[in-house]
Amino acid sequence: MQKLSAGLKQEGRKIGFIPTMGYLHEGHISLVNKSKSENDVTVTSIYVNPTQFGQNEDYGKYPRDFDRDNSILEKAGCDILFYPEDSAIYPAGYQTYINVQEITKVLEGEFRPGHFTGVATIVNILFNIVKPDRAYFGQKDAQQCAVIQQMTLDLKLDVEIRVMPIVRERDGLAMSSRNKYLNEKERKDALDLFRALSMAKGLIENGERNTELIEKKMMEILKSVDSSAPDYTRIVNSRSFDREQELREGVSYYLLIACRIGATRLIDNFLLTVN
Ligand code: AMP
Numbered sequence: 001m002q003k004l005s006a007g008l009k010q011e012g013r014k015i016g017f018i019p020t021m022g023y024l025h026e027g028h029i030s031l032v033n034k035s036k037s038e039n040d041v042t043v044t045s046i047y048v049n050p051t052q053f054g055q056n057e058d059y060g061k062y063p064r065d066f067d068r069d070n071s072i073l074e075k076a077g078c079d080i081l082f083y084p085e086d087s088a089i090y091p092a093g094y095q096t097y098i099n100v101q102e103i104t105k106v107l108e109g110e111f112r113p114g115h116f117t118g119v120a121t122i123v124n125i126l127f128n129i130v131k132p133d134r135a136y137f138g139q140k141d142a143q144q145c146a147v148i149q150q151m152t153l154d155l156k157l158d159v160e161i162r163v164m165p166i167v168r169e170r171d172g173l174a175m176s177s178r179n180k181y182l183n184e185k186e187r188k189d190a191l192d193l194f195r196a197l198s199m200a201k202g203l204i205e206n207g208e209r210n211t212e213l214i215e216k217k218m219m220e221i222l223k224s225v226d227s228s229a230p231d232y233t234r235i236v237n238s239r240s241f242d243r244e245q246e247l248r249e250g251v252s253y254y255l256l257i258a259c260r261i262g263a264t265r266l267i268d269n270f271l272l273t274v275n
Contacts, residue, residue: 001082005043005131013040017132017159019123022046023063023177024072027167031136032076034164043130044073045082047089051097052118063180082130089125097121100147100154103241107256108143108267111231119144120151127159134160138167140174142254142269146241166268172198174268181264189225190261193268196221196233200255201270209247209274211235214255222259231258231265238271247274 008015016035020028028044035042046069053059066083073081097117103109104116127135137145145163152161167175172194173187182190196218203214218233236243238252247253252273259266 001043001080001084001129002131004080005129008041009131014133015039015131016042017126017130017135018042018044018078019126019135019137020044020046021048021062021177022069023065023180024069025167025175025177027138027140027175029072029076030167031138031164032073032078034162035134035136036077038162039134041079042077043080043082043132044078045084045126045130047082047084047122047126049089049118049122050086051090051121052115054112054114057112058178058181063177082126084129089122098124098151098155100150103143103146103150106143106241107232107234107236108258111258116144116147120147123148124151124155124157127157132159134162136162136164138165139163139269139271140166140176141267142238142256142271143241168194174266176266178264178266182261186227186262186264189227190264190266192222192225192228192261193257193259193266196257197255197268197270200233200235201272204247204272204274211243211245211247218255218257222257225261227262229260231260233257249274 016039018031018035032042032044048062050059098120099117100120109116149161152159171191173190199221200214200218208214215233215235219230222228222230234256235253238254255270257268
């Protein structure tokens, strides 16, 4: 892959890159399509990165189906599928990790200690292998995008980070490989994340500016179903990820939710500007 990318670059071809953990859905494909429209060559990687999973998380059972993913990417017209083995990414003796500091201390960083170290490390490794001109990420993982943007800025990486909107099911549930874990009842309950976010958006549109009150109301919706165990409902400044007591006009915020539905941990968010 490194040689292939070096050759493409020598020919002056622009490389677009979509890092994924596979079990692809339309969210991933929207990134592939965007890359195809902006670059000469599109590379998608599939790698379930062990270093971003906590001890008690779902690394072992994360859904994997190479043949399914391969044919989805072929249909989508992705040029190159990069599918590395663990021994190529983290060979024996591997010992380098990347820690982005402030922005990883809250939210997902708080509830999944070490997660963003794994993310920043693998993305940096993949960037060095694939050498993309542009890399595509989903707003679904908003804090992950911010961490990668910070790393790219700090380490002077020569990659343009493109953040694309969340693709949802018809009823509003954000697409995720982990939705496969949900049984029929949980699938219905999972819609509460979208409901809570929509309700909060409505409150803000109707003039509510008190962050804590809106967060509490989102939490109440999540707690109203018995299969749910929320980690957080939080509203943060979309640039700094800082929490502000009162929402301010003209400022953009992420409304963020992380919630377990049964045994499945889901995240979702809305990005909005207060008028
Ligand atoms: P994953 O395979 O879950 O690591 O995701 C790979 C990339 O796809 C990440 O940049 C995600 O943010 C993005 N992604 C995941 N779900 C969605 C979605 N529903 N809409 C848009 N992008 C998504």
